[in-house]
Amino acid sequence: MDATNPLFRMEGISKRYGGVRALERAELTVHAGRVHAILGENGAGKSTLIKIMAGVVAPDEGRMLLDGREVTFPDPAAANAAGIVCVFQELSLIPELSVADNIIVSHPPTRLGMIDRRAQRGLAEEALARAGGGDIHPSTLIKDLSLSRRQIVEIAKALARKPRVLILDEATSALSASDVESVFGVIRRLRDDGVAHLYISHRMHEIAELADTCTVFRNGRNVATYEARTKTDEQVVELMIGREYHNVFPPKPPRPEGKKPMLEVKNLTWSPRLNGVSLDVSAGEIVGLGGLDGQGQRELLLALFGVLRGASGDILVDGQPVSINSPREAKADRIGMALIPEDRKTEGLMLPMAVRDNLSFAAMSLFSRGGIIDRSAERRAIDEVIKLLAIKTDGIAVPAGSLSGGNQQKVVIAKWLMRKPRIILLNDPTRGIDVGTKQELYQLLRKLADAGAAIILYSTDYDELIGCCDKVLVMYDGAVKRMLAGTEITEKALIASALNIDADLKGAGAMRPAAQ
């Protein structure tokens, strides 16, 4: 290890998105020939840090040094040219192009000004073989590959660029166990060749196996850097979560016993993303969905709401089997379901349309007769929800896009509350909204549950699952791996079961196997 001359350094990097601080004077030092693991919770600033390194976003302040010289990256191409190559979590592959085209995408070999396809094919095959994807045909279109295979192509693409610093952002999260092994082999070989690696993963055992150095991020800052394998899992988790805890959650009522479930799901499957999910929710109960990002939580909510074609398994409402084939059927009075979608800007709101129109869309049938909207009934209903949720808006005729993020989210929720749904599904509803609004939403959820609604809440924020939920189902690989109820719901228990660490952590509480 060359301790005196780091290959790459980031000093005092800060970045704000609107009012939210993503990074605050973060530091990072990367050495050649080392695997440097970055740990932290969702939203700790890891992704922003990487995006700055890779030239995707520009930092507000701070500087970056490569070989001791200050560098700036106006775009990803500049970072690539400097030898900093990122394997993104959100894939950067072009679906309509072939595997070979994608791997050699930026600087293909040319002859007479045209791409030399034979030479390109050779380079692509070599890169694929090194990335452990020798079985992938270079002429296949990306869109015809599975997620796991695409990820291998993504790694091959990075290797073909001859990186000096290789960033792997959750690069293994979509891979099968055997693929992970071959990728690890590649990383070790490259490390021996002097390539520096930044390795971001939620999988603790991978980090233990691979990393030389670890840095923990929390709230946009690097809080600790240590040699790998010098801290226990427990200490690491402690470092990741060690932040002040606001008591913003309403008290939970005692859990009612022996109530019949309002919504029951049995063996719901939509391969390969959902592998036999079973759960039940009673009236008055808030059930959380936990786990790492992308373990099937979103698909579960979409499947319940009738969006996924070809999902199998049984859904029972009030003990009666139902079949739900579209959101239109899901919201019908017989079922009374509502889904607050993940992306309010595309799936929740028509941004240029008025707040009034947005609020009425889902509930139009309630105040129209013979296809004609009763404007005064609509007005009354709207006034009611605006008051209920305390939506701050300049009248109901302004476009929804002009509201703040928190108030936009309130509109999305309000539009479904107008229907008085019995089953409410929420997909990460507090993402990107301020603390005050979050608190109001927590109160609202509890109020709705007390009024008899059955609620399923998916959240990437562990605090929220702990503070709001009566029980939490932790998902892993498209199935419910553990159920935590009452006092078992602690941050440690959530993280440990999300990471699928089998050993009990001290004080994590008893873990029960998932109720089948």
Place this chain on the structure above:
Amino acid sequence: MSEWRFWFNSQRGTLLALAIFILTFAIYLANHPAIVNNGLTVQGVGNVVQTAANKGILLALIAIAQTFVVLTAGIDLSVGMIFVLCNVVASFVVVNNLGAAWGFDLGPVFGPAVGIVLVLLVGIACGAVNGAIVIFGRLQPIVATIATSAVFFGIALWMRPQPGATPEFAKALGKVMLSKVNGVIPASMVFLLIVVVLLWIPYRRSVLGRATYAVGSSEAAAYMSGMPIRSAKFLAYVWSGLFSGLGGLYITFVTSSGQADQAAAGTYTLNSIAAVVLGGVSLFGGRGSAVGAVFGALAFLTIKDLMFVLNVDPLWQPLLQGVILLIAVSIGSARLFQVRNRLELFG
């Protein structure tokens, strides 16, 4: 063997367009009066093919022009008007005595050659204007090209308020371009082949050509991969202008005159969109080829002409043309039935 499968998969749209074209053209040929009355002679078939080819090349060139922009997930509503403007320009400059008015007569060989270059430069300039507005003005392609097409029309109208011809127009050249090579193969199809081989294929295999597909398929991924997305888009509009210009040149060979014809521009623009869709070019961008667009254009015209030779009552022709067109276009979208996440239907 598996190589062929990948090739087939990537050329599916083009091959489908070719199949539709062959099928419709065979029916057309079999029912054409010249064939029905005189039997299947080389001479007879040659004449029918020549007529169809000289009509087909115009839409084929405009369809290629449209293809470039559609590949970037845009749409160019000015292709027809660039075509008309270049027709008007060509009717002035593709002449046997270019420069005579300024005292340097280039003669009947160099004159038309320089004239052709000028026409194509006008096409390229129009495309460059479109590209600059879309990329740097960040306007929607559909709006930008509606506006520029009005401007191009204004220029054409200013140059030729009335339809007209220049007496010195290079008629001999026009005659050659519409003739038959060896008495059988239409020169216009030879020209189209040369254009595709010399212009399209190198473009398709260039870095910027690939970037065009990447931009249309996923602009964010292309950006993240460090591809030259602006140059690629700009080039797509420039090439679109060039091919519209080639079309304008060819119509001038046919008519030997120029006309600022707004109706023709609109028809060619709309037909070019139908042709590219029929040719397997995805309106969402990133998929398709100019070769497919050419077959799409030829198939489109054949479907229209089919009604004549089948002696369908003229009152019923538009309706039947529409139905056949709808069926042909639906074949390509049958795969939507396999989508499993319904949200992807709207993607």
